[in-house]
Amino acid sequence: MTAQKLDGLAAAAAIKAELRTRVDVLRERGVVPGLGTLLVGDDPASRSYVSGKHRDCAEVGVESIRVDLPATASREDVLAAVRDLNAAPEVTGYIVQLPLPGGIDENEILEAIDPDKDADGLHPTNLGRLVLGVAGELTSPLPCTPAGIVELLRRNDVALAGTHVTVIGRGLTVGRPLGLLLTRKGIDATVTLTHSRTPDIAAEVRRADIVVAAVGVPHLVKPEWIKPGAAVVDVGVTRVGTTESGKAKLSGDVDPAVAEVAGWLSPNPGGVGPMTRALLVSNVVQSAERA
Numbered sequence: 001m002t003a004q005k006l007d008g009l010a011a012a013a014a015i016k017a018e019l020r021t022r023v024d025v026l027r028e029r030g031v032v033p034g035l036g037t038l039l040v041g042d043d044p045a046s047r048s049y050v051s052g053k054h055r056d057c058a059e060v061g062v063e064s065i066r067v068d069l070p071a072t073a074s075r076e077d078v079l080a081a082v083r084d085l086n087a088a089p090e091v092t093g094y095i096v097q098l099p100l101p102g103g104i105d106e107n108e109i110l111e112a113i114d115p116d117k118d119a120d121g122l123h124p125t126n127l128g129r130l131v132l133g134v135a136g137e138l139t140s141p142l143p144c145t146p147a148g149i150v151e152l153l154r155r156n157d158v159a160l161a162g163t164h165v166t167v168i169g170r171g172l173t174v175g176r177p178l179g180l181l182l183t184r185k186g187i188d189a190t191v192t193l194t195h196s197r198t199p200d201i202a203a204e205v206r207r208a209d210i211v212v213a214a215v216g217v218p219h220l221v222k223p224e225w226i227k228p229g230a231a232v233v234d235v236g237v238t239r240v241g242t243t244e245s246g247k248a249k250l251s252g253d254v255d256p257a258v259a260e261v262a263g264w265l266s267p268n269p270g271g272v273g274p275m276t277r278a279l280l281v282s283n284v285v286q287s288a289e290r291a
């Protein structure tokens with residue numbers, strides 16, 4: 001057996017096509033959505049992610065505003081840049097690329113973002129709205145990777161209601177908010193949220209209908225762990241070296257042999273990454289529509 005591919009590039013392209021129509025409607029009303037990015041330092045992976053976000057915006061007709069600070073920037077420099085982005089009328093939503101260089105308190109920076117311009121859905125007010133709103137429509141921005149995972153499954157007709165989902169990883173951007181999202185009314189999955197101190201992760205994965213791996217441990221998830229036919233979503237990426245031509249060699253959290261047991265598998269790259277970016281643009285368009 002070989003798993004069906006959860007194609008993130010295809011799903012992201014469909015979402016971006018839908019967003020383009022919404023952006024055209026906004027522009028006719030004189031509203032131009034704009035995404036700001038704040039990047040501190042020169043980590044090559046972060047640079048490449050930020051460039052990808054600007055490319056997506058251009059495809060959809062969203063303006064983008066790029067602010068880059070050197071790795072030596074102080075807490076005050078970063079807070080000043082955040083205040084400028086909060087005040088800039090052409091920025092309808094923005095992100096502060098994580099991780100920030102050591103010594104800068106990320107939570108303090110996230111709290112300084114205007115929640116109405118929080119394109120990542122990581123401001124405490126918006127995370128709080130996700131906690132408070134178990135049912136009904138949420139108009140606040142959702143964290144992009146969790147929302148992208150749910151969209152990727154939905155667009156591939158992988159049912160969520162009544163299923164058991166095991167999430168590996170409790171990080172701020174994926175595991176923790178994903179647990180909240182999947183247990184909302186209308187989605188109705190049952191979630192086991194595992195982490196580095198979980199005694200037997202393999203046992204928690206074995207009973208899952210859907211597995212989401214978001215830890216950044218190369219090939220952690222083994223085929224013997226997977227219930228035959230389960231859907232497996234590979235989120236983590238780790239640089240494991242460089243090719244002869246100098247390109248980064250990347251490894252996901254899922255052993256490729258899982259494809260022989262799983263019913264669905266998201267490739268990595270080409271799975272969750274493009275979905276994260278599409279949902280980011282979606283948050284920016286949504287905030288421009290609200291304004």
Ligand SMILES: Nc1nc(=O)c2c([nH]1)NC[C@@H]1CN(c3ccc(C(=O)N[C@@H](CCC(=O)O)C(=O)O)cc3)C=[N+]21
Nearest residue numbers: 048049052095096097098099120269270271273274276
């Ligand atoms: N405030 C903040 N928000 C984020 O959303 C955020 C962040 N900080 N810090 C880092 C992580 C990582 N992340 C990725 C997004 C897209 C790809 C992506 O599109 N990857 C491509 C390949 C990468 C490439 O071609 O360069 C793929 O999976 O196919 C990867 C990683 C967002 N993050």
